[in-house]
Amino acid sequence: MSTPYDAMWEKLNLDLEAHAGLLEVLGKFYGDIYLSQSGRLKGMEYLDFVLSEVHGLRIKELQEAKAQGKKIIGTFCVFVPEEIVLAAGAIQVGLCAGAEAGKEAAEKVLPRNTCALIKSFVGFKLSKLCPYIESCDLVVGETTCDGKKKAYEIFADYAPVYVMEIPQMKNACDRDLWKAEILRFKDKIEALTGNIITAEKLKGAIKLVNDRRRVLQRLNRLRAAVPTPISGRDVILANQISFYDDPVRFTSKMGELCDELEARVNRGEGVAPKGTARLMLSGCPMAVPNWKVPFVIESSGAVVVGEESCIGTRNTRDLVDESAETLEAMLDALADRYMKIDCACFTPNRERLDHIVEMAKELKVDGVIHYALSFCQPYTIEAYKVDQTLQKAGIPMLAIETDYSMEDVEQLKTRVEAFVEMTRS
Numbered sequence: 001m002s003t004p005y006d007a008m009w010e011k012l013n014l015d016l017e018a019h020a021g022l023l024e025v026l027g028k029f030y031g032d033i034y035l036s037q038s039g040r041l042k043g044m045e046y047l048d049f050v051l052s053e054v055h056g057l058r059i060k061e062l063q064e065a066k067a068q069g070k071k072i073i074g075t076f077c078v079f080v081p082e083e084i085v086l087a088a089g090a091i092q093v094g095l096c097a098g099a100e101a102g103k104e105a106a107e108k109v110l111p112r113n114t115c116a117l118i119k120s121f122v123g124f125k126l127s128k129l130c131p132y133i134e135s136c137d138l139v140v141g142e143t144t145c146d147g148k149k150k151a152y153e154i155f156a157d158y159a160p161v162y163v164m165e166i167p168q169m170k171n172a173c174d175r176d177l178w179k180a181e182i183l184r185f186k187d188k189i190e191a192l193t194g195n196i197i198t199a200e201k202l203k204g205a206i207k208l209v210n211d212r213r214r215v216l217q218r219l220n221r222l223r224a225a226v227p228t229p230i231s232g233r234d235v236i237l238a239n240q241i242s243f244y245d246d247p248v249r250f251t252s253k254m255g256e257l258c259d260e261l262e263a264r265v266n267r268g269e270g271v272a273p274k275g276t277a278r279l280m281l282s283g284c285p286m287a288v289p290n291w292k293v294p295f296v297i298e299s300s301g302a303v304v305v306g307e308e309s310c311i312g313t314r315n316t317r318d319l320v321d322e323s324a325e326t327l328e329a330m331l332d333a334l335a336d337r338y339m340k341i342d343c344a345c346f347t348p349n350r351e352r353l354d355h356i357v358e359m360a361k362e363l364k365v366d367g368v369i370h371y372a373l374s375f376c377q378p379y380t381i382e383a384y385k386v387d388q389t390l391q392k393a394g395i396p397m398l399a400i401e402t403d404y405s406m407e408d409v410e411q412l413k414t415r416v417e418a419f420v421e422m423t424r425s
């Protein structure tokens with residue numbers, strides 16, 4: 001079936017047949033997991049629309065921006081400071097990496113025991129399935145886990161890649177290294193765009209990205225109500241879309257969604273039957289369209305009320321200090337804010353453990369599901385410390401390791417149902 005976007009996709013050199021197959025599967029998956037939910041908010045229609053146009057309208061917007069001379073920067077990690085990109089008049093998009101399509105191609109260049117997220121971004125590129133990657137003037141990688149770090153070396157054979165060095169510890173010298181990396185990134189982006197980043201432009205960009213964080217913080221505060229007024233799936237979708245939608249439009253639309261949510265909270269309405277178990281997710285990011293685990297949880301007698309994850313509060317918890325007036329002070333404020341990210345790639349990573357307990361208590365959860373992608377060493381190993389810490393706080397935890405395939409869905413359901421049962425006894 002032809003679409004109004006075929007010519008654009010062809011120009012982007014996508015594999016049209018495989019791409020059509022991907023969109024068909026995605027549409028069906030979305031219908032089953034999202035559109036089948038009852039009691040959804042009217043404001044979710046915007047997110048349904050954006051998702052339905054994920055490879056259409058948004059890509060068209062990016063192509064139009066490119067035609068006007070704007071550069072598109074793709075990223076895979078919340079460490080890449082979007083404020084720098086926006087201040088240089090460019091557009092940043094989080095590249096999804098949440099689907100199995102392309103796995104076979106990826107396994108030709110990567111070991112099979114690589115995490116699904118890495119296989120996904122390499123596979124998408126090699127199989128010519130992602131119009132975002134094909135729209136990028138630069139893809140920014142980072143030295144977080146070893147898997148990503150080494151995969152970028154291979155990825156660089158196929159796309160223009162720039163890698164930021166992320167420190168592994170949080171001592172003063174690490175903060176200095178990170179500040180130097182932000183300056184190096186600024187130079188790179190200025191050279192790519194031909195635009196100089198001024199204090200005024202950076203101030204505007206800091207405010208813009210903070211505003212998006214603030215609206216997502218508001219969403220999180222509202223969904224913390226008992227009973228929770230929105231499904232975890234819907235909040236995860238909002239977080240996923242925040243990585244690629246236009247930031248001003250997204251923030252405004254999420255403001256409307258929050259107004260609607262607030263009214264629902266004031267009426268004391270919940271999205272799930274009274275007494276439904278409240279669970280929190282913690283761990284690896286869930287890139288679009290990875291909805292498997294939230295779907296499993298919410299089909300097993302529980303509702304997800306929080307995500308301690310980069311597609312969640314790890315990305316939105318901290319704001320950049322907006323009081324700085326000089327360019328130098330703003331760059332310092334950026335360095336300080338990003339150093340607070342508590343990714344499992346850091347050692348030690350006590351902050352994450354504290355944040356998890358804090359969040360679990362605030363959200364009044366019945367338990368935590370620790371979610372790690374198979375072969376992800378930072379998160380699978382850190383799960384042990386998370387479990388110990390939660391045990392001390394008297395909060396039960398279930399550790400799940402999985403990938404993007406649907407083969408283990410029934411098995412996961414059985415485990416989650418037993419866990420929910422256990423939190424009740």
Ligand code: BJ8
Pocket residue numbers: 076077078079115116117118144145146147148284285310341343344345373375376377378379
């Ligand atoms: S700041 S969580 S977005 S690195 S799942 S690729 S860690 S083997 S994604 Fe992440 Fe930045 Fe950290 Fe967040 Fe490696 Fe693990 Fe795969 Fe991972």
